[in-house]
Amino acid sequence: MKLRHGLMAAAAAAAISVAAPAANAETFKFAFQGNLSSLDPHSLNESFLLNTLGNIYEGLSMYDENLGIVPGLAESWETIEPTKWKFNLRKGVKFHNGNDFTAQDVVFSWKRALTEGSDQKVRASKIKAIEVVDDHTIIVETPAPNPILTSDLVFVYIMDKEWSEKNKATEATSPSADNTNNYANLNANGTGPYRVVEHKADIKSTFEKNANYWKKTNSNVTKVEFTPIKEAATRVAALISGELDLVYPVPVQDWKRLDEAKGVKALAGPEARTIFLGMDQGRDELLYSNIKGKNPFKDIRVRQAFAHALNLDAIKKKVMRGAATPSGLMVAPQINGHNAEINIPYAYDPKKAKALLTEAGYPDGFEVTMDCPNNRYVNDEKICQAAVSMLAKVGVKVDLLAQPKSKYFGKVLAQGGYDTSFYLLGWTPGTMDSENVLSTLLSCQNKETKAGGFNLGNYCNPKVDELARKVGSETDQAKRNAMIKEAFSIVKAEYGYLPLHQQPLSWGVSDRVTVNQRADNGLDFRYVNVNK
Amino acid sequence: MVSFLFKRLIQSVIVMFTVALIAFTMFQFVGDPINNMVGQDTTQEERDALRERLGLNDPIPVQFGNFVLKAAQGDFGRSYKYQVPVSELIFDRMPATLELAFVSAILALVIGIPLGVYTALRRSGILSKFIMTMSLVGVSLPPFLIGILLILIFGVVLRWLPTFGRGDVIEFTSWSTGFLTASGLKSLILPSITLALFQMTLIMRLVRAEMLEVLRTDFVKFARARGLPDRLVNFKHALKNTLVPVITITGLQLGSLIAFAIITESVFQWPGMGLLFIQAVSDVDIPIMAAYLVLIAFFFVLINMIVDVLYYAVDPRLRSDDE
Numbered sequence: 001m002k003l004r005h006g007l008m009a010a011a012a013a014a015a016i017s018v019a020a021p022a023a024n025a026e027t028f029k030f031a032f033q034g035n036l037s038s039l040d041p042h043s044l045n046e047s048f049l050l051n052t053l054g055n056i057y058e059g060l061s062m063y064d065e066n067l068g069i070v071p072g073l074a075e076s077w078e079t080i081e082p083t084k085w086k087f088n089l090r091k092g093v094k095f096h097n098g099n100d101f102t103a104q105d106v107v108f109s110w111k112r113a114l115t116e117g118s119d120q121k122v123r124a125s126k127i128k129a130i131e132v133v134d135d136h137t138i139i140v141e142t143p144a145p146n147p148i149l150t151s152d153l154v155f156v157y158i159m160d161k162e163w164s165e166k167n168k169a170t171e172a173t174s175p176s177a178d179n180t181n182n183y184a185n186l187n188a189n190g191t192g193p194y195r196v197v198e199h200k201a202d203i204k205s206t207f208e209k210n211a212n213y214w215k216k217t218n219s220n221v222t223k224v225e226f227t228p229i230k231e232a233a234t235r236v237a238a239l240i241s242g243e244l245d246l247v248y249p250v251p252v253q254d255w256k257r258l259d260e261a262k263g264v265k266a267l268a269g270p271e272a273r274t275i276f277l278g279m280d281q282g283r284d285e286l287l288y289s290n291i292k293g294k295n296p297f298k299d300i301r302v303r304q305a306f307a308h309a310l311n312l313d314a315i316k317k318k319v320m321r322g323a324a325t326p327s328g329l330m331v332a333p334q335i336n337g338h339n340a341e342i343n344i345p346y347a348y349d350p351k352k353a354k355a356l357l358t359e360a361g362y363p364d365g366f367e368v369t370m371d372c373p374n375n376r377y378v379n380d381e382k383i384c385q386a387a388v389s390m391l392a393k394v395g396v397k398v399d400l401l402a403q404p405k406s407k408y409f410g411k412v413l414a415q416g417g418y419d420t421s422f423y424l425l426g427w428t429p430g431t432m433d434s435e436n437v438l439s440t441l442l443s444c445q446n447k448e449t450k451a452g453g454f455n456l457g458n459y460c461n462p463k464v465d466e467l468a469r470k471v472g473s474e475t476d477q478a479k480r481n482a483m484i485k486e487a488f489s490i491v492k493a494e495y496g497y498l499p500l501h502q503q504p505l506s507w508g509v510s511d512r513v514t515v516n517q518r519a520d521n522g523l524d525f526r527y528v529n530v531n532k
Numbered sequence: 533m534v535s536f537l538f539k540r541l542i543q544s545v546i547v548m549f550t551v552a553l554i555a556f557t558m559f560q561f562v563g564d565p566i567n568n569m570v571g572q573d574t575t576q577e578e579r580d581a582l583r584e585r586l587g588l589n590d591p592i593p594v595q596f597g598n599f600v601l602k603a604a605q606g607d608f609g610r611s612y613k614y615q616v617p618v619s620e621l622i623f624d625r626m627p628a629t630l631e632l633a634f635v636s637a638i639l640a641l642v643i644g645i646p647l648g649v650y651t652a653l654r655r656s657g658i659l660s661k662f663i664m665t666m667s668l669v670g671v672s673l674p675p676f677l678i679g680i681l682l683i684l685i686f687g688v689v690l691r692w693l694p695t696f697g698r699g700d701v702i703e704f705t706s707w708s709t710g711f712l713t714a715s716g717l718k719s720l721i722l723p724s725i726t727l728a729l730f731q732m733t734l735i736m737r738l739v740r741a742e743m744l745e746v747l748r749t750d751f752v753k754f755a756r757a758r759g760l761p762d763r764l765v766n767f768k769h770a771l772k773n774t775l776v777p778v779i780t781i782t783g784l785q786l787g788s789l790i791a792f793a794i795i796t797e798s799v800f801q802w803p804g805m806g807l808l809f810i811q812a813v814s815d816v817d818i819p820i821m822a823a824y825l826v827l828i829a830f831f832f833v834l835i836n837m838i839v840d841v842l843y844y845a846v847d848p849r850l851r852s853d854d855e
Contacts, residue, residue: 037615038614038615045571119569173615182615185614186616200803201614202803202811204803227697231801238687243687405563405567406568406816407564409564413567414576415576415583430572453576454572
């Protein structure tokens, strides 16, 4: 009899513990400065969109809370040949509409990500072919050996084939007028931990917990509400007034206000984005300078002088309110291939800078125009202003052209013909691996191989190019990291770029909730908890 | 009357055409839309292909021509950012803006006219002087600042009213209204005051000036000489005669209320057309910007036309000229 009572008590306790989360429906409300412009996972390759949709859709692999790669819709994987990977898909996973997740959905999603309107073509093209072995096993063939395939696949989200076909959404949503397949633009059906209840692109989106999610999550949040709030002051006010639980980004200068207010705090972890200055080293004459007939930046002494003229600690203290991590490397500590040894910044030494400039033949310095965005990175224009005044101290007169990002990028990027002599840019490798930085920022501009696409100043060293290519296909991690280190060391010794710092993330969080601030500015609902 | 309307109609078309032309010339200076439409990993070839598909490589006159041709058929294209038809987006946001403008206009009239009358009648009273000073503040403070101040006081410190958004709305087929829910009405208070403040002071000062003018005229003096009570003289004779210009100004200002709601909407994250436009400017979403500007021009033209027709009805002299 006693035993039976005990059992019943245990059963009752179990029932209560199961029912408890449902009984306290917890709503989590957050705001971001931009919109969730589409629900189509292949429409736009933008970090907020992909990170937010990551709560609804999932890829074969996914990020954990520290940006580590963990199995997602694939339970496990192995490389059977350098260019062939076997993925074992997770069994028993259902889409939000109840359909089963199978190998056909993977093939369909991969093909969809390659359709005209898709902005995920770069990631999807890392796959050459998919062979379906059975419903839950596939063999993926890559065009070349790819050691970081699973990093590339994090954001290739898997959609339901049947649902997409039924709703005529078999192609990615595109702004070109002939595309009318926009059902997936305003509706979603993923496998993720949350499902979309309501979505109005620039007004409000509501999500609720997916009760049939394949993995148990620790979050007690049953409903999530997202509102875009454009004005920073309004975002901060909405947080302090208690209407919202999380807002981001918060202006750095508002941190003090949040600390003084009750019940809220600023969350300022490091972001995986590196801010740096680049110099035109490709042209024989600078486009924007008073020096004619030659390009001062081709002289290593001038680049070195610039490096020693910049006081990164002062930028950290005065401009970033202490919340930046000065850097000597083009990648952040979260990125695979980061090396603490090379990361020591160039020393601040204006005297040496002046001497180097004199030695290079510019005792009175020279004039150059600097391009800078004013609404893209944390305090971007202020950083540029600081750099201008630091360079002025060693005699270089910098003309600052700070513009909104739409204007700035239109000028300095490839479509503007790399129309710049000296610029500020920020970069987070989408794969969280150094290879992306080596091939897009540090390789010579090359139209055929498409390398160096964002190497705006065309820093060019064939040795680095070769290393970058090898890193792209080397599957031995130790060898690969040694090559990454070698490439970074060369760039550093040649003063190819002037890294400044990793900027801080800046979230405002209510004490009512705990959240995980991922270094790519991603908000994963699975790690949000409402405190009791 | 018919020929008058017809003339007006032709003028309206020309105005809207000109607005569209100026808008299109301006878009060349806003920046490049492509970078806001693709991620950093997108290749240059894809960027170029997208630009070609969107027709952004065509010469400006061709782009403008295409726009006018399609707009004439009611097709404003698809938003670059949201990838849905622009007309859908704008009609979806219109109720929010119109409700806000409507409430602000009522507020401005209901508060502005009595204050104007009062300050005209009690010119040297202390309260009048105080009101006049405050109205200067209302005219000179930018709406952005007023909005933020109101948010801080009533939203953050007192926590009486919501700091952003429109609250819960009730959807009808093509109209969403915030008038029918408690949170919708509460959300309306701060933005409508912010938006109304400028118009309120304007109307107040206008009524005051007109009243002072009318009070000096002979027929008011006669009315007083006839021994009519003050109340009748002031409100029946004087106020009535000041209202004609007030109606005109209010009508015209309704257009500016809709147009200048942009700032108020962005401070309060009010999901109206203005917010849509401001967002479109930073995204370089050309189809939205073009459609919005043409629509606002249409509103102005329409309101002007209605005001003219009202004049026509009110002022008999205009009618006799025509016949």
